[in-house]
Amino acid sequence: xxxxxxxxxxxxxxxxxxxxxxxxxxxxxxxxxxxxxxxxxxxxxxxxxxxxxxxxxxxxxxxxxxxxxxxxxxxxxxxxxxxxxxxxxxxxxxxxxxxxxxxxxxxxxxxxxxxxxxxxxxxxxxxxxxxxxxxxxxxxxxxxxxxxxxxxxxxxxxxxxxxxxxxxxxxxxxxxxxxxxxxxxxxxxxxxxxxxxxxxxxxxxxxxxxxxxxxxxxxxxxxxxxxxxxxxxxxxxxxxxxxxxxxxxxxxxxxxxxxxxxxxxxxxxxxxxxx
Amino acid sequence: xxxxxxxxxxxxxxxxxxxxxxxxxxxxxxxxxxxxxxxxxxxxxxxxxxxxxxxxxxxxxxxxxxxxxxxxxxxxxxxxxxxxxxxxxxxxxxxxxxxxxxxxxxx
Numbered sequence: 001x002x003x004x005x006x007x008x009x010x011x012x013x014x015x016x017x018x019x020x021x022x023x024x025x026x027x028x029x030x031x032x033x034x035x036x037x038x039x040x041x042x043x044x045x046x047x048x049x050x051x052x053x054x055x056x057x058x059x060x061x062x063x064x065x066x067x068x069x070x071x072x073x074x075x076x077x078x079x080x081x082x083x084x085x086x087x088x089x090x091x092x093x094x095x096x097x098x099x100x101x102x103x104x105x106x107x108x109x110x111x112x113x114x115x116x117x118x119x120x121x122x123x124x125x126x127x128x129x130x131x132x133x134x135x136x137x138x139x140x141x142x143x144x145x146x147x148x149x150x151x152x153x154x155x156x157x158x159x160x161x162x163x164x165x166x167x168x169x170x171x172x173x174x175x176x177x178x179x180x181x182x183x184x185x186x187x188x189x190x191x192x193x194x195x196x197x198x199x200x201x202x203x204x205x206x207x208x209x210x211x212x213x214x215x216x217x218x219x220x221x222x223x224x225x226x227x228x229x230x231x232x233x234x235x236x237x238x239x240x241x242x243x244x245x246x247x248x249x250x251x252x253x254x255x256x257x258x259x260x261x262x263x264x265x266x267x268x269x270x271x272x273x274x275x
Numbered sequence: 276x277x278x279x280x281x282x283x284x285x286x287x288x289x290x291x292x293x294x295x296x297x298x299x300x301x302x303x304x305x306x307x308x309x310x311x312x313x314x315x316x317x318x319x320x321x322x323x324x325x326x327x328x329x330x331x332x333x334x335x336x337x338x339x340x341x342x343x344x345x346x347x348x349x350x351x352x353x354x355x356x357x358x359x360x361x362x363x364x365x366x367x368x369x370x371x372x373x374x375x376x377x378x379x380x381x382x
Contacts, residue, residue: 023345024305024321041322
């Protein structure tokens with residue numbers, strides 16, 4: 001009976017208290033009330049042990065989230081930067097990316113964008129669970145938007161090669177074009193737009209923390225530039241010399257914002273309330 | 276924000292009684308249990324005793340000494356003594372207030 005009662009406790013608890021607890025059970029004639037009390041105590045010990053392992057997971061989870069946000073911000077922005085080089089050799093063709101009218105994403109840049117997108121996805125899920133404790137509905141609603149955008153853009157990046165067709169030119173040479181309608185670039189563009197817009201929402205929800213402010217500035221600037229180039233009425237803006245400068249400042253702020261969010265996560269400590 | 280060190284939830288009363296028992300010096304679990312049963316007249320089950328001991332140890336209010344055979348004595352730490360004194364002063368204020376009100380009502 002005493003051995004059975006002791007075995008109700010978790011192994012970790014028995015390693016620490018098992019001997020002394022067993023000696024008490026041996027020294028005492030157990031009443032039915034004692035048995036109920038011990039069963040109750042065993043349940044309590046299980047809850048405590050599980051809560052501690054969850055807190056341990058929380059610590060490692062924040063490290064993973066922080067690393068994913070830091071690397072994701074850098075890798076995604078670097079991938080976008082690489083992808084903005086036109087296959088024809090003309091640099092800084094971000095205009096064609098945001099207008100979606102040419103195969104501007106070089107396949108050589110796609111793996112980097114894919115890696116960055118996956119890292120940002122991991123970071124977003126982690127941030128949702130860690131920040132969501134303060135305002136669960138608000139944070140998760142804001143995090144779900146960029147997650148959806150990230151998933152759409154990820155799907156498009158993987159589907160990109162399938163939508164690329166090679167067409168023979170009049171002079172006999174071959175050129176690559178994306179199939180219409182709704183080719184991979186466009187799907188990626190829309191997914192990326194949702195992701196950046198969602199990041200903006202998330203940064204608003206987590207303000208006034210300073211990393212959120214940088215992320216907000218970067219996302220806002222990127223969105224303004226993309227939308228400025230997407231509408232026919234404002235498309236001429238892209239011809240302005242300052243357009244690309246603003247776009248890359250936004251991209252840089254976006255990357256720095258994610259790095260800052262990641263660094264804060266890496267440095268933060270999980271409050272492990274004694275249980 | 277870290278919870279107050281004496282936030283023991285439903286183990287607050289057993290925890291307080293254990294701390295008071297340890298003010299006399301180090302004691303092992305069985306000695307604490309029998310002493311408290313003798314003084315309060317209420318039995319404290321082994322499950323409750325060890326749930327409270329584990330929480331007090333986690334918060335650094337008591338510490339375990341080297342075991343003697345299978346029995347491990349516990350002693351009050353400096354932090355534990357300070358927290359206990361604060362807690363008893365708080366309770367004392369409540370008790371005085373309550374008794375005062377009862378006295379006023381009796382008059």
